[in-house]
Amino acid sequence: MNSSKIAIYPGTFDPVTYGHIDLIKRASRIFDKVIVSVAHNKSKGVLFSVAERVSMLEDAVREIKNVEIDHFEGLVVDYVKRSGSRVMIRGLRMLSDFEYEFQMALTNRKLADNIETIFMMPHEDYSYISSKLIKEAASLGADVSNFLPKKTEMALRKKLKKAR
Secondary structure, eight states: OOOEEEEEEEEEEOOHHHHHHHHHHHHHSSSSSEEEEEOOOOGGSSOHHHHHHHHHHHHHHTTTTEEEEEEEOOOHHHHHHHHOEEEEEOOOOOOHHHHHHHHHHHHHHHHOOEEEEEEOOOOGHHHHHHHHHHHHHTTTTTOOOOTTTTHHHHHHHHHHHHHH
């Protein structure tokens, strides 16, 4: 398969939200293959293990035939190369995301100038959703069912209950 037809969508996905799923669906209509890859990023203070995040993603996108779920450690540009791609998808929700994502894209370009970063915006219904805010709201007892797939919501409630 031509490497330009494969896109990598890396992220923490802690947990996967409808905003993530929206980007995955739209990317799957543009590219022949989309590999959604969970970062082993311990510095972000994740709630779910890599295996749990991979499982939630697999469940959330099982209907989308040209999407694969994977995970990686280390530099994302190295992972993109190993995956046989030259394209990385990044989501931009609000203007506040842009500065960080732009910095990361320029750094990645310096590390691997043959890899392109494509920014995609989620549907406006999801433009304010962040995993961090959803976890915080759920921990305070909010109904987060409008933001997460059912199985993800149940896993989040269970995980938060154990943490108390």
